[in-house]
Amino acid sequence: MRRPKRHRRSVLACVAAGGFLLSGCAGEAGGGTTDGATCDPEEIKLIGQVRNQTNPYEAAWLSGGDEYAESVGLEQEHLTYDGDSQRQQEQIRQVLAGSGVECTVLNVLPNGDSDTAPIVAAADSAGALLVTHWNKPADLNPHDFDRWIAHITYDDEKSGYQISKALFDDMGGSGGIIALQGILDTSAAQNRFAGLQKALGETPGVELLDDQTANFDRAEALSVTRTLLTAHGEHVRGIWAANDDMALGAMQALEAVGRDDVKVVGIDAVPEAIAAIQDGTMTATVSSDGPWQGGIGLAMGYCAATGELDPTAVEDENRAFYAQHFLIDESNAAEFADRELDMSDFECANLFNRATGPIAE
Amino acid sequence: MSTPQAPVLAVEGLTKRYPGVTALDGMSFEVRPHEVVGLVGENGAGKSTLLKTLIGQVRPDEGKIRLQGEPVTLRGVAHAGSQGIGMVFQEQSLVPNITVAENILLGAEREGVRTGVYRWGAMKALAQQQLDKIGSSIDPGARTDTLTFAQRQMVEVAKVLTIEERTTVEPVILLDEPTSVLERREIATLFKQIERLRQRASVVFVSHRLEEVLEVSDRIYVLRNGQVVAEVDPHDTSPADLHRLLIGRESDGGHYHEDAQEPCDEAPLRLRVEDLMTAGCRSVTFDIRAGEVLGVAGVQGSGREEVCRALFGATRFSRGRVTLDDRRLRLRSPRAAVRAGVGYVPSQRRTDGIVPPMSVAANMSMAYVGEICRGPLLQGKRERGLVDRWIERLGIKTPSTTTAIGTLSGGNQQKVVLGRWMVGEDLRLLILDHPTRGLDVGAKSDVYALIRDLASAGCAVLLLSDTLEEMIALSHRVVVMKDGEVVKTVDTPRGAKPDPVVILEEMV
Amino acid sequence: MVVVPDLTRAPDRATGSLVRVRGQLARFMPLLLLTALLVLLSLRNPDLLTRNSLLTIADSAAPLIVLATGATIVILCGGIDLSIGALASFASVLTALWIPTMSAGVVVPVILISALAGLLQGWVHVAARVPSFVVTLGGLSLWSGLALTISGAGTVPVYDFAALRWAFTRTWGLPSATLVALVLVVVLGALMRFTPFGRWVSSVGHAEPAARLAGLPVGGIKMLAFAISGACAGLAGVLLVARTFSGAPTLGDSLLLPAVAAVIVGGTAITGGHGGLGRTLVGALIIVLLRVGLSQIGIDTSYEPIIYGVLIIIAVSVTIDRSKVAVIK
């Protein structure tokens, strides 16, 4: 699938320009960046924004944020936009049109790559502190901004690669697989699939029979898998899913057709998946630690707002980094089953402990 | 309990006011057991409002309705039915996409439905009972929209008769314009039905066709301006007398403005139709001269409607050649026809003729919007001027040009529709499909006058009409259609109008 | 306010003063409701009433207004256009792809193509007599499928920002996008009011057979309505690109139902004939206020959809003018 080539300077320029043009929106909220100015802890406004509360991962994310907010004696304001890009933009702009923007911390999960630039532009011009996750265009980077503290994501290509390997091993290194892709219009889906292809290249025994998108959706995964199973019948020995929800959907399809010889892998480590791994119906998944993401973004913002963290002082490769993640299989599933949030992660000193290196361009 | 002469239904001082008009103004009359009472009156005389109050659709402001001497307040059609008043609606009140049986029993299935579950056998049996009352052979299982219009009207009557089972008293049946869209033979059957009906009920018969009212009624009430102005005995009353009472003025032969009919034998040929074939007519050939009124006679299925619609581009014709002033017409759509100078006044005024919620002005300037535009822009002033001029010329009664046309009386609506075409600078051919249907005597007369004006202005007129008498009176010639072909052409010059029978023989 | 095609005042005048008053009330109901909502929400969050946040709402509303305006004309004809969202996405992708080659000029071809897309749907609807609901439902899939294909299912970033600066900046302190939307409403409003088009559309919506037998070019009117709706979707697409610095194959999809909701909340009859663009403008503002306002008043997000649903129903129940709609379905 073709991905548009990018020119670093230009996006930066356009976002900066966007910021400049938008600055009117900030109004008395004092446009431009006001770094250095510290906020009184009570003044700080913590906001977490995710798509919706109707999937375990994002729900956990918000609760993580709540836990952190509580720990510093504040409340996290929830924003959910139902996977509706327009609505996400509207909400962000509306928040930034309010008062006390410099002391507002936004911990945002952009709906797609395309949504990150405007969010950054708006936040930057309004002077709000921003941490983003998962989706961003490769050539738009926090270290070009003062108030956009960090962009946190996981090495999707690596995750995709790891689960592929786990899958192939479990299959005994040979056989046909089918792949369920995520929402095609996201770097997450594309990178994870890239990981799969990398692994396929290294494992000649395994053949990719077919790949279809199920849009990260469980129900869709169910019906697509059904069809693909009839299309390729016994050849299918493994199913690679770009997230756990689809993996679980696929497993339902397998159950429906009474196939128990097909291995399944996914990504996200949602409780159901971990349970499935524990009782052996699923091979592996990769942890993306929702609660931690929900907390860490707020923590970074809080520390920056109180002056304990100077974003500009953070070295560039930590401004946009891959957070560490773990491959979860039978061996270690138990310890991930119910994992407490470790508050020490959120101390201003430890903010970047989980950084495992800069995001590859 | 009540003496035979005691009225079944008595209306006392009924009054209903609408903003601006008083529809019923202290109206009183009574209906005695087993009699057929005729109600006649011009549009706006209050007939429809009266009927609406009698079936509980409208609450009167003052006055009483007594049934069997007991004052009642009617709360809607169903309730009126349970009290013993039923109505056969002018525009038919049958649901097209369900069976006859369902229609007859709709809303009162009785044992046809047990605990919400249909028992089709019982349904059909019950419906059959009703149909038997009027000796109809219609299959209760048939889908209603597969019946002919006349058959559906029979179903209507059967439906109304179900109120017998719902009440202990003898019902009163209101027939609103039952004959207005029936064929001669069908009307005959309907009258037989009324005779049957009176065995078991009292009947109120409302019609524009004075002859018919005189034929079937035992007594006739004449309504005007929301009041009963006369009660007449049909046996010693002539249509002319009744007519006079009705419009409150003398009605002479001038009713059709016959003397205004100008000969047009020298006039050039305006329209020539050759070998036209379309759904419903095989091969039709005729022509019309400029300034000529050509009547087209024929029974249902003769194909005359189809010809009209085809000539206006409303339905495609598969074969044939139509030339207007020696120019071949391509009638792809009504649009094309209008462009060529053809106008059409449809028979279904409310649905096909007007846009009810829109203003008189908008409705009138619809066809020739060019008349009120400069370039692409509407010229408000120009439109008002034009419309006011025509409102005056046609004597349209309307509060203002911006009044919603739907609120006007049928007659005035029809005048606006006619005006719509007269606005056009060069209207060459006007097709009138039952232009006077549902209009009262006064309005009819006005429409006749307009048709004359058009003709003498050189416009060719193609006329389909409710009654032969009307058609003969208005036309220069009448072509008779049968089974999709023209079987005869009859000259009907001024002063030498033939007898309808001549044409009737050809039709059937 | 903007010019509202005003074929509807007539019936009010016709009848008694009381009715006229009710009629007038019905006309301004949407406006009253908008104010009421604003006041209510600002009770919970005073920030909403600041100049910025009002301007921001207006700014957010711009693409919705543009979409809804187009949809209004189709709905006035008695039809419906479900393809506008997908079409806007499609347009956004085209815009993003073509900006490198034709810069600011991109607007023209994009809007033209969208108009053609709309025209095509209109033609199928008219020629094959297929309900507009179905045709545009198919269109919905078609356009988003095309968008996915030509964009390689990816986001297409825009670098030449100057090209669309006009669509996302401030003029006289006002969001330019909002101004664009307003201009559109005024222009189309004028078209509806000062040319026969407006009354033709209403005639078709109120009584299509009558319109046809009066010789109106019914087919043409409908197709033009769909073309305009398409063009508006195209413009909306451009506006979206301007504010997200990129085009994406699903960018505008989520705006479909809000747009239609805006039309109806504005008081335009979904059965056709009665309504106007001014009403839709207000309706769009109401919807946006509900969309963003609710998340600003600090209620638990889980309750948000419920409240949204309830409010939207209340909104319609007070704004629709029942005297103008014969049978409500």
Add this chain to the structure above:
Amino acid sequence: MSASSEGPTAVARVRERRPRGADVVHAYASLAALFAMVVVFSALSPQFRSVDNLTSMVDSAAVLAVVTVGITFVLMLGAIDLSVEGVIAACSLAVALLVANTRTGFDLGVAGVGLAILLGAGFGLLSGLLSTLLRIPSFMTTLGVYAIGLGVATLLFAGVRPVVEDPWLNGWASDRFLGLTLASYIAAGAVLVGWLIQRYTRVGRYAFAIGGAEDITRLSGVPVARYKAIAFAVAGAFYGLGAVMATSQLGSGVVEAGTGLNFAAIAAAVIGGTMLAGGRGGVLQSMIGVLVLTVLLNGLILAGVSPYAQRAVHGVIVVAAVVAATWPVRHRLGVVK
């Protein structure tokens, strides 16, 4: 004596309103469309012809079929229902929480399923009552109810997905008889019930009549509002059942269980000949539409059409199918909106 020479144009008018035999033609035409599709796909892909694929198509059609039966009743009224996805979301969560599951102590089994279906009916009733009492177009009320349903689902979900542990309910999706899952038989039963309701009950027949001529039906003393509301409730109940089936297939309560079903169901009904204007078509016709859509989705994947292109092709074919179905009678159709 004036003799009438009337030729009732009214008859012609009625025919225009509902062309005689149009329904039949439509049904046959859509069957033909279905057949054509089957032939084409069989030619394109050998797997398509396989028995496995047949059963898997039937299985995957089950939920859509049940939902379509429901929405058919609403469309027959001439109304529209956009609440499907919201209702299904709420019912899916509800049933998952009511039967044996990982979150709540309940283990109501059959009763739980019943309650979920009732909940669906409740939502339907709500839509119906709102549109009749407040006299709002169903387009908006159902849009509102959609949002409400989604909200209720979100509340029930509360961050943790309830996994169904009731073997009986899970069995719906996995237990097989003659190669088909129980769900398919349940769907078949639901279709039968739907047809019986439409043919033999007041609500069904009245819904049909109301769609045909609401004003007249009201004139005849039928409490139109009540039966409209009931029809919506019936529809809601079917959505509820659909939600239960989806839940058993997904193995847990999922808010997105109904994603995409709403428009799919409407499209199916319309392809089958249930006109949006109301008063036409019916449960069985709608089923033809369901088959068309299922065959289409399945066939496109098997025929190896690119994932992106699938949507586009899908849209075109849906319209084409309807065009094909209406073409023979298009000139007899009255106003088409």
